[in-house]
Structure formats: structure tokens, C-alpha cells
Amino acid sequence: MTRSRVAGGTAAGLGIAMLYLSLIVLIPLAAVVWRSMDEGPGYFWRSITTPDAWAALTLTIGASALVALINLVMGTIIAWVLVRDRFPGRSVLDTIIDLPFALPTIVAGLVLLALYGPQSPLGINLAYTRAAVVLALMFVTLPFVVRTVQPVLLELDKEMEQAAASLGAGPFQTFRRIILPNLIPAMLSGTALAFTRAIAEFGSTVLISGNLPFKTQVAAVNIFSQIESDNTTGAAAISTALLAVALVALITLDVLQRWGSRRG
Amino acid sequence: MAIEVRDVNKSFGATPVLRDVSIDVAAGSLTALLGPSGGGKSTLLRVIAGLEQPDTGTVLISGVDATRLAPQRRNVGFVFQHYAAFKHLTVFRNVAFGLEIRKRPKAEIRKRVMELLELVHLEKLADRYPSQLSGGQRQRMALARALAVEPQVLLLDEPFGALDAQVRKELRTWLRRLHDEVHVTTVFVTHDQEEAIEVADEIVVLAGGEVVQTGTPGEVYDNPANPFVMRFLGPVTEIGGNLVRPHDIEISQDPVEGGSPAVVSRVVRLGFEVRVEVEIGGHEAWVQVTRDQADRLGIGPGDTVHVRPVPGARSLALAV
Ligand SMILES: Nc1ncnc2c1ncn2[C@@H]1O[C@H](COP(=O)(O)OP(=O)(O)OP(=O)(O)O)[C@@H](O)[C@H]1O
Ligand SMILES: [Mg+2]
Numbered sequence: 142m143t144r145s146r147v148a149g150g151t152a153a154g155l156g157i158a159m160l161y162l163s164l165i166v167l168i169p170l171a172a173v174v175w176r177s178m179d180e181g182p183g184y185f186w187r188s189i190t191t192p193d194a195w196a197a198l199t200l201t202i203g204a205s206a207l208v209a210l211i212n213l214v215m216g217t218i219i220a221w222v223l224v225r226d227r228f229p230g231r232s233v234l235d236t237i238i239d240l241p242f243a244l245p246t247i248v249a250g251l252v253l254l255a256l257y258g259p260q261s262p263l264g265i266n267l268a269y270t271r272a273a274v275v276l277a278l279m280f281v282t283l284p285f286v287v288r289t290v291q292p293v294l295l296e297l298d299k300e301m302e303q304a305a306a307s308l309g310a311g312p313f314q315t316f317r318r319i320i321l322p323n324l325i326p327a328m329l330s331g332t333a334l335a336f337t338r339a340i341a342e343f344g345s346t347v348l349i350s351g352n353l354p355f356k357t358q359v360a361a362v363n364i365f366s367q368i369e370s371d372n373t374t375g376a377a378a379i380s381t382a383l384l385a386v387a388l389v390a391l392i393t394l395d396v397l398q399r400w401g402s403r404r405g
Numbered sequence: 406m407a408i409e410v411r412d413v414n415k416s417f418g419a420t421p422v423l424r425d426v427s428i429d430v431a432a433g434s435l436t437a438l439l440g441p442s443g444g445g446k447s448t449l450l451r452v453i454a455g456l457e458q459p460d461t462g463t464v465l466i467s468g469v470d471a472t473r474l475a476p477q478r479r480n481v482g483f484v485f486q487h488y489a490a491f492k493h494l495t496v497f498r499n500v501a502f503g504l505e506i507r508k509r510p511k512a513e514i515r516k517r518v519m520e521l522l523e524l525v526h527l528e529k530l531a532d533r534y535p536s537q538l539s540g541g542q543r544q545r546m547a548l549a550r551a552l553a554v555e556p557q558v559l560l561l562d563e564p565f566g567a568l569d570a571q572v573r574k575e576l577r578t579w580l581r582r583l584h585d586e587v588h589v590t591t592v593f594v595t596h597d598q599e600e601a602i603e604v605a606d607e608i609v610v611l612a613g614g615e616v617v618q619t620g621t622p623g624e625v626y627d628n629p630a631n632p633f634v635m636r637f638l639g640p641v642t643e644i645g646g647n648l649v650r651p652h653d654i655e656i657s658q659d660p661v662e663g664g665s666p667a668v669v670s671r672v673v674r675l676g677f678e679v680r681v682e683v684e685i686g687g688h689e690a691w692v693q694v695t696r697d698q699a700d701r702l703g704i705g706p707g708d709t710v711h712v713r714p715v716p717g718a719r720s721l722a723l724a725v
Binding site: 298301303304305308309311314318319323 | 454477480482487493506507547551553554
């Protein structure tokens with residue numbers, strides 16, 4: 142009796158979740174993919190391989206991969222400092238981490254342009270360079286790895302580390318053999334989130350990158366210009382390409398994670 | 406001496422947790438650190454292992470001053486109350502950990518780990534992850550892991566604390582047998598006096614951060630240093646202003662020399678033993694007798710009897 146009620150509850154939950162996901166995610170995504178095929182696969186392929194679209198796509202994927210890697214390392218270090226170190230201003234820092242999420246990305250772009258543009262008070266001018274694209278993406282994706290790693294690190298059993306020490310492991314060995322393997326799943330999923338967020342980024346890059354086609358124009362901006370020139374099928378094709386890359390990235394990281402957890 | 410702790414003091418903030426603690430642990434012995442919760446047992450064990458630094462005092466391990474030595478250099482096996490299993494490693498790799506750190510050859514590691522797993526009866530579960538083990542199995546894995554590096558001393562913090570009574574009893578006897586086989590100097594923490602008496606060669610009673618008494622289980626049970634220890638180590642009752650073990654009291658129906666008249670208030674049969682509750686001059690006491698004795702006396706509630714400590718009974722005067 143109780144069993145079937147539990148199973149029924151699960152079925153209802155599953156139904157609601159699927160309906161919700163369909164309405165919010167699956168159907169819109171399917172519509173994009175469907176739209177991209179309006180003029181057939183040949184047109185699709187031509188749309189994503191026009192020189193400007195291709196340049197935008199490769200720049201976006203390359204910059205996003207780089208940013209994801211930087212996040213992987215820096216995000217983990219920041220999470221570590223926030224959890225393990227005690228210093229004045231720690232809780233302030235902890236709050237600040239989320240601000241990139243709260244700031245409209247166009248404002249972020251404006252601030253970055255003011256700080257690292259031609260009038261930079263720091264004397265660093267990155268305006269209209271690819272470095273500026275990377276910088277903008279780093280800014281908006283900062284919280285992902287920090288916020289996925291932090292709770293895992295908080296929950297990590299300190300006695301595991303002490304056991305490792307009493308078994309003869311030095312601090313570095315303990316980190317590599319005990320702490321890191323326990324953090325890797327969170328690090329990877331944070332990285333995946335940062336990567337997928339970065340390839341779709343629009344607002345923050347618009348101002349500081351200058352949108353120079355073939356040089357600093359990112360895919361989302363390219364898509365926008367396609368829509369403006371009434372080429373919605375082309376825009377859908379580039380979007381679909383981005384979706385495919387994101388999907389591959391998510392699946393790769395998932396496989397890596399499973400493989401890692403099996404190997405231990 | 407395998408372990409010598411000298412005048413160790415340790416405070417957390419303003420609260421002193423260990424006060425002038427000194428203990429000696431003989432090589433090859435099995436010593437119990439016994440005491441009430443919050444008495445500082447874990448802290449003392451962690452000071453010995455180097456997981457906690459004493460404020461003052463010294464710790465010698467095998468005659469070498471280890472006070473400032475990092476835990477990884479002490480060659481001390483530590484088993485945590487909650488196992489501290491490496492969740493991401495299999496049972497085999499958990500046990501192999503210390504040997505891998507020491508860069509022993511693969512074949513040697515394999516052989517030693519399998520030996521240990523056999524010793525703790527986990528050889529069939531070598532490929533499982535800790536989450537797939539029961540509490541008792543995890544505990545034995547933690548023990549094998551600590552033994553793998555052939556520590557000079559083995560420290561166990563409430564090794565059976567988180568297990569149910571049945572498994573506890575089994576592991577207790579098993580630990581004793583294991584110790585007789587492996588002979589590594591072992592200190593284990595417990596707040597269960599029965600466990601300490603049954604398993605240990607030597608008991609150190611720690612309360613309020615101070616060593617109250619040390620001795621063999623017999624000594625501590627029979628000659629407790631103070632009423633606290635006497636109460637902590639076994640059942641007690643009070644007659645004539647003295648603390649006495651309830652099995653050290655005799656009951657008779659006729660007046661006896663040195664006896665006090667008492668009124669039986671309740672007779673509780675607990676299987677083999679019978680608990681006779683009496684009232685002596687307005688305050689309550691109880692006597693433990695066997696079923697045979699109770700039958701022979703044939704007493705019931707309301708009867709007047711005479712009680713006195715048996716000749717040679719250990720008793721402690723209570724300061725009023
Ligand atoms: N890291 C710490 N910070 C502050 N106080 C602590 C810390 N560790 C222990 N204490 C305090 O020290 C006292 C002794 O703790 P300890 O863990 O040594 O007791 P114990 O005898 O092992 O008790 P139990 O049987 O409950 O495990 C307790 O009052 C505890 O609150
Ligand atoms: Mg404790």
C-alpha cells in the first residue's frame with residue numbers, strides 16, 4: 142500500500158517536472174533546432190560556415206573554453222579561501238562573489254569598459270581586443286565554480302584529512318589524494334555551467350569588445366546581427382551550433398565525472 | 406614505555422580541557438581511557454596523535470619526544486569514532502593508502518592489504534566503497550587501514566560508539582583477540598565501563614580533564630580512588646553513610662552483628678539476579694542477590710530484614 146503510494150507520488154512528481162521542462166526548455170529549444178532546418182541541411186551548413194559566423198563561433202568557443210579553465214582553477218582557489226581561511230572581510234567577499242549574477246550584463250560591460258578601456262584609470266587598455274572578450278566572460282561566469290565547490294568543501298569531513306595525515310600523508314599528498322578527488326565532481330559541473338553560460342553571453346561583451354567581425358564579435362552578437370538583417374534561419378542555425386557544442390561539453394564532463402568516480 | 410604523556414595542559418579558548426595530565430602506556434598493552442562525556446578523552450588521544458597541540462607538557466612515543474612532531478611523522482594509527490573512511494576509495498585502496506604514501510612496491514601492498522582484510526574479515530568486500538558497508542564493517546576497515554602502516558601505537562576513539570549493542574559486544578571480544586594476535590600498543594577511548602573492564606589490561610579514568618585513577622580493571626573496580634570512580638565503574642548503593650557495591654551486601658531475616666534493620670519495598674527479578682529494594686532509616690538502598698538466595702530468604706514487600714556489608718566488602722565513606 143505505502144509502496145504504491147510512494148511510487149504514485151514519484152510518478153506525479155516526474156510528470157510535473159517533465160511538463161515544466163518541456164514548456165520552459167525542451168519545446169523552445171526544439172523550435173530553434175527545427176527553425177534552423179527550414180531551408181535544409183545545406184543552408185544550415187552554409188549559415189554556420191560564412192566567414193563572419195565561423196569566426197564568431199570559433200572565437201566564442203575558444204574564449205569560453207579558456208574562461209572555463211581559468212574558472213576551474215581560480216574558482217576552486219577562491220572557494221578554498223572562503224571556506225578554509227579566516228581573514229577580516231571574508232563574509233563581505235563571500236557576498237561579493239554573487240554580484241556578477243545580479244548586475245545586468247550590459248552594465249558589467251560598461252564598468253569593464255570604464256576600467257579597462259581607453260580611459261582606464263589603471264592604465265590597462267583592452268578595449269576592442271579578444272582579451273576584452275575573455276575578461277568580460279570571466280566577470281560574468283565567476284560565481285559558478287565558486288558556488289558549486291564551496292558547499293562541497295564545507296561538508297568535507299575534516300577527519301578524512303586527519304586520517305590521511307596520521308597515515309603519513311603530507312599536506313600536498315592529502316590535498317591531491319583526498320581533497321581533490323572529492324571536489325572534482327563539483328569543480329567539473331561548475332566548469333560546465335561556466336562554459337555553457339559563456340558561449341551564450343551577449344551583454345557584457347558588446348561594449349568592450351567593439352563587435353569587430355572576424356576579430357572580437359562573439360556568436361550571440363553575430364546571431365543578433367543576423368536577426369536584424371532578417372536572416373532568422375541563419376540565426377537559428379548558429380544557435381543550434383552553439384546548443385550542440387554546449388551539449389557535447391556537458392556530456393563530456395559528465396562522462397569524465399563518471400569515469401573519475403569509478404576509478405577513484 | 407610506548408607512550409609517556411607528561412603534565413599536558415590544553416585549553417580551547419578559556420576552557421581548560423586537559424589539566425596536568427600524565428599517563429604511561431606500557432609497550433604491548435591494551436589501555437582504556439575511560440570517563441564521562443566531555444571529560445577530555447578524545448582531546449588527549451588527539452594530542453598523542455599530533456592532531457591537537459598541547460599548550461604545555463610533552464608527549465613521548467617510544468622514548469622519543471614527539472610533542473612538536475607533525476601527525477604524519479609520528480607513525481601512530483588513529484581510528485576515528487565516525488570512521489573517517491575515504492569515501493572515494495574502495496575498501497582495498499583505503500587500507501592501501503598508508504602503504505601507497507610510503508611508496509611500497511605494488512605486489513607487497515597487495516599482499517599486505519589482503520592479509521589485513523582477512524584479519525578483519527573483509528576480504529570479500531575489498532572492491533566495495535565505504536558507502537556500501539555497514540557501520541561495523543566500516544569500523545573494521547578503519548582498523549585495518551590504521552594497522553597497515555605497522556604503527557608504533559594504535560589509538561581508537563570510541564571504536565564501537567556508533568554501533569548497536571549486539572555488534573558492539575562482538576567487536577569488543579574480537580578487538581581483544583586481535584590485540585593478542587597483533588600485540589601493538591593500543592589505547593582506546595570509551596565511556597562504557599563494562600567495555601573497559603572486559604577488554605583492557607589497564608584503565609585510565611579521565612574526568613573533568615584530569616586523570617582520576619589508573620590501574621588494572623580489578624584495581625580500579627575494587628579500590629576506586631573516590632566515590633566518583635566507584636560510581637562510574639559499576640553499580641553502587643548507600644548504607645550507613647558508605648558507598649557499597651550492591652552485590653557486597655548480605656540480607657538476613659534475623660538481626661546480625663553490624664547489621665541495620667531495613668524494610669523491603671520492592672523485589673525485582675531480572676532473570677538470574679534479583680534486585681531487592683529496601684528502606685533503611687528513611688533512605689533507599691538496594692541489594693543484588695541471586696535468585697537462589699532470594700528464594701531461600703522468601704522475602705516480599707513490607708518484610709523487615711537486616712542488611713550489612715559482607716565481610717571484606719569494599720566501601721567508601723561518603724563525606725557528608
Ligand atoms: N575543537 C574544539 N574547540 C572547542 N572546544 C572543544 C574542541 N574540542 C573539544 N572541545 C571541548 O573540550 C571538552 C572535552 O572534549 P573531548 O571531545 O575531549 O571529550 P570526550 O571525553 O572525548 O567526550 P565524549 O565522550 O563526548 O566524546 C568538551 O567540553 C568540548 O566541548
Ligand atoms: Mg570523544
